[in-house]
Amino acid sequence: MLSIKNLHASVEGKEILKGINLEIKAGEIHAIMGPNGSGKSTLSQVLAGNEAFEVTDGEVLMDGNNLLDLATEERAREGVFLAFQYPVEIPGVSNMQFLRTAVNALRHHRGEDEMNAAEFMKLARETSKQVDLDPSFLKRGVNEGFSGGEKKRNEILQALLLKPRLAILDETDSGLDIDALKVVADGVNALKSEDRAVLMVTHYQRLLNHIVPDYVHVLADGRIVKSGGPELAFELEERGYGWLGINEAVAS
Amino acid sequence: MKPAPTLSPAFLEPAGQQLPAPLLALRKQRGTALADMPLPTRKTENWKYSSRYLQMNEALATGLRPEGKAGPALAVDGYHVVFRNGVIVPEASVYPDTAGIEIKSFSELSDTEATDLAERLDNTLDSNAVQLARLNSARFEDGLLVRLKPDAVLDQPLFIVCETDASHSGSAYPRIYVDAGRHSKITLVEEYISTGGEPAMVNAVTEFTLAEGAQVTSVRLSLDGENVQHIGATGARLKASSRFESHTVGFGGPLRRHDLQVRLEEPGAECKLNGVVVTQGKQHYDNHTTIEHVAPHCNSEETYRNIAADQSHIIFNGRIHIHQDAQKSNANMSNKNLLLSNGAEIDTKPELEIYADDVKCAHGATVGQLNEDSIFYLVSRGIGRREATTLLSMAFINELIEQIPVALVRETSQARLNEFIDRTFVEV
Numbered sequence: 001m002l003s004i005k006n007l008h009a010s011v012e013g014k015e016i017l018k019g020i021n022l023e024i025k026a027g028e029i030h031a032i033m034g035p036n037g038s039g040k041s042t043l044s045q046v047l048a049g050n051e052a053f054e055v056t057d058g059e060v061l062m063d064g065n066n067l068l069d070l071a072t073e074e075r076a077r078e079g080v081f082l083a084f085q086y087p088v089e090i091p092g093v094s095n096m097q098f099l100r101t102a103v104n105a106l107r108h109h110r111g112e113d114e115m116n117a118a119e120f121m122k123l124a125r126e127t128s129k130q131v132d133l134d135p136s137f138l139k140r141g142v143n144e145g146f147s148g149g150e151k152k153r154n155e156i157l158q159a160l161l162l163k164p165r166l167a168i169l170d171e172t173d174s175g176l177d178i179d180a181l182k183v184v185a186d187g188v189n190a191l192k193s194e195d196r197a198v199l200m201v202t203h204y205q206r207l208l209n210h211i212v213p214d215y216v217h218v219l220a221d222g223r224i225v226k227s228g229g230p231e232l233a234f235e236l237e238e239r240g241y242g243w244l245g246i247n248e249a250v251a252s
Numbered sequence: 253m254k255p256a257p258t259l260s261p262a263f264l265e266p267a268g269q270q271l272p273a274p275l276l277a278l279r280k281q282r283g284t285a286l287a288d289m290p291l292p293t294r295k296t297e298n299w300k301y302s303s304r305y306l307q308m309n310e311a312l313a314t315g316l317r318p319e320g321k322a323g324p325a326l327a328v329d330g331y332h333v334v335f336r337n338g339v340i341v342p343e344a345s346v347y348p349d350t351a352g353i354e355i356k357s358f359s360e361l362s363d364t365e366a367t368d369l370a371e372r373l374d375n376t377l378d379s380n381a382v383q384l385a386r387l388n389s390a391r392f393e394d395g396l397l398v399r400l401k402p403d404a405v406l407d408q409p410l411f412i413v414c415e416t417d418a419s420h421s422g423s424a425y426p427r428i429y430v431d432a433g434r435h436s437k438i439t440l441v442e443e444y445i446s447t448g449g450e451p452a453m454v455n456a457v458t459e460f461t462l463a464e465g466a467q468v469t470s471v472r473l474s475l476d477g478e479n480v481q482h483i484g485a486t487g488a489r490l491k492a493s494s495r496f497e498s499h500t501v502g503f504g505g506p507l508r509r510h511d512l513q514v515r516l517e518e519p520g521a522e523c524k525l526n527g528v529v530v531t532q533g534k535q536h537y538d539n540h541t542t543i544e545h546v547a548p549h550c551n552s553e554e555t556y557r558n559i560a561a562d563q564s565h566i567i568f569n570g571r572i573h574i575h576q577d578a579q580k581s582n583a584n585m586s587n588k589n590l591l592l593s594n595g596a597e598i599d600t601k602p603e604l605e606i607y608a609d610d611v612k613c614a615h616g617a618t619v620g621q622l623n624e625d626s627i628f629y630l631v632s633r634g635i636g637r638r639e640a641t642t643l644l645s646m647a648f649i650n651e652l653i654e655q656i657p658v659a660l661v662r663e664t665s666q667a668r669l670n671e672f673i674d675r676t677f678v679e680v
Contacts, residue, residue, distance in 0.1 A: 048632050049631075049632065050628055050632075051628075052624075071631070071637075072628065072631040072632050073631040073632075073634050073635060073636055073637065075632075076631070076632055076633055076634035076635075077634045081632075081633075082632055084629065087629070088623075088625050088626050088628075088629040090626050090629070090630075090644070090647060091647065091651065092644075092646065092647025092648060092649075092650040092651055093643050093644070093646070093647045093650075097643070098630070098633075098643070101635050101639065101643065102630075102633035102634055102635055105633070105634040105635050105636065105639070106634045109634065141647075142629075158633065162633065162634070
C-alpha cells in the first residue's frame, strides 16, 4: 500500500532524512524506533505533507500514486492520517465543529452526503467514549486546555472518526501515564483492520507491550539501519541502541 | 499654506422643523457653534489615519427624508423602534409596555420634557474629541428618548433599527438618549443598515446615563452599505456601582468611524467594552474609545479584535485616562489584530494617561497573521485550505461574538462574519 523509496528531506537546508526505504502492506502495523534526532518525526511530517520540510529526493507511493505530488489536504482525503506528537490548540473552533468539518470534507471527497449536526453529534459522542474522553470535550476549543493525555486521546478519536487507510502515530505514547497509555493502545488496536496500515513512531518500547507490531525498524541518522519482527523492540529495550553502532548522545 | 477646508454651510441647515421649541433652539445653537469648523486633516491627531477616507461634499449635506419601504432588517419579534433616515417610524415599531419604562420620540415630547432633554444632550461626549458627531446635534430631525424609572427592568432587548434609504444622495442623523434610573436594567441593540445605492452619510449619536446600580448593555451592529459613510458616537456616564457593557460588531465601508466614550464617575462603576471589526477590499474602519476613570474603585475591561484583508485599513485607538483621585482603579485593555494580506493596514494605539499612583492598568496590542501550525493541523485532516483559514479567522473573533448576550444578534453576526470571511478567501 505504501512504498517509500530513497526518501531524502531537509529542513532549513539541513538534511534530516538521508534515503529512507520502507514497504508497508495493508493490514500491517509497523513501528519505527530510534533515538532522539534520528528523523522519526520528520518522516511523519513529510508523509503528512508539512511544507516546512523539503523533499530533496526519492518518492512515496500510496496505492501506486505519488503522495508527494498531493497537497496536505489531498493526502488526508486519500486516507493519510497523522496523530501529532504535539497537537495544536485552537481556541475559538470547537472540537465538534472541527471534527465534523473534517469528516464531511472526507465524505464529500468520496462523493457521500455530508453528515448533519445531529447525526454527527451521536457518532462523536459514542466514539469519544471509546477513547475515554468525556463528551464535554467535544464542546471545548480544539485541544484547548487539554492535558497531554487528553490531547493524545483526541488524536485517536480523530483517527477513529476519519477511518484513514494509513494512520501515522507520532510519539503518541509520550507523556502518557499507564492508564492513558492503555486507552490509547486500545484505540490503536481498534484501528487495526485488513485494509488499513499503521505506522507507529516511538522512542520507547512500552507502547509495544500493548500493540504488537508486525515489523520494527530502527531509524538512525536519517536511515533505517535495522528491521525485524516484534522481538527487535524487546532487544532494543534491553540493550539500548549502542550494539547497533548508534551513539545516542551524538545522535541527539 | 493652504487653509484647511471647512464644513460647508449647507451641512448646518436642518431639513425638518417637527421638534419641540427647546430642541429646535438647541439645534440652532449647536449649528452656530459649528460654523466654519475646519474639517479633519492628516494633521488632526484623532483623524490622522482616517481623514483621507472622509468625503464631506455638499451633495451629502441634503437631509434625507423618510420615504420608500423598509429595507431588510433583523427579523425582530420583540420590541423594536425603526428609524428611517433619522426619523422614527411609529407604524413599523413595537414599543414595550413595561411598568417604569417610558419610550418617546423627540417630536412628541412636551416643552418641559424637551427643555430637560436639551440640557442633557451632548453631556456624555467630549466635544473636542467628537467634532463631527457634534454635527448630529445641529441636524437631528427626531430622536428616541428611553427613560427607565428606578428598579425598572426591560424583560427583553430593545432593538433600534436605523435604516438609511440612500436612493438619493444625502445624510441622516439618528439620535438616541437613554436615561437609566437607579438599579434599572436594559439591553439595547442598535442596528445600522442601508438601502439604495447613492452616496450617503449617517451620523448617529447615542447617549446613556446610568444612575446608581443601573445596568445597561449596548450592542451596536454596523451593516451599512458600500455607498454609505458612517460617523457614530456613543457616550456613557456612570454613577456609583453601575455597569455598562458594550458590544460592537462592525463591517468595513468607505468610511466607518465610531467614538465610544465612557466616564466612570462614582466608586464601584464598571464597564466592559468589546469590539469586533472586519474589513476587506479597500474598506476602512476606525474605532476610537476613551475610558475616563474619574472616581476611585472603578473597573474597566476592554477587548477589541480586528481582521483586515486585501488593501483594507483598520484603526484602533484606545485611551484610558485615570484621574488623580481615581485610586484603586482597575483597567485592562487588549487589542489583537489579524492581517490577512500584505496590502492590509492596521494602526493600533493604546493611550494611557495615569495620574493616580495606586492603580492596576494593563494593556496589550498585537498584530499578526494566521498561525501556520494551526493551518497545517486543520488541512492534515482533509479540511481545505480556504475553509481552514475561514475557521481560524472566525476563531479569532468568536470569543467576543459569543459574549454578545442577545442570541439573534449573535447568530446574525456569526452568519454575516462567516459569509464575509469566506468571501475574503475566495482568491486564496
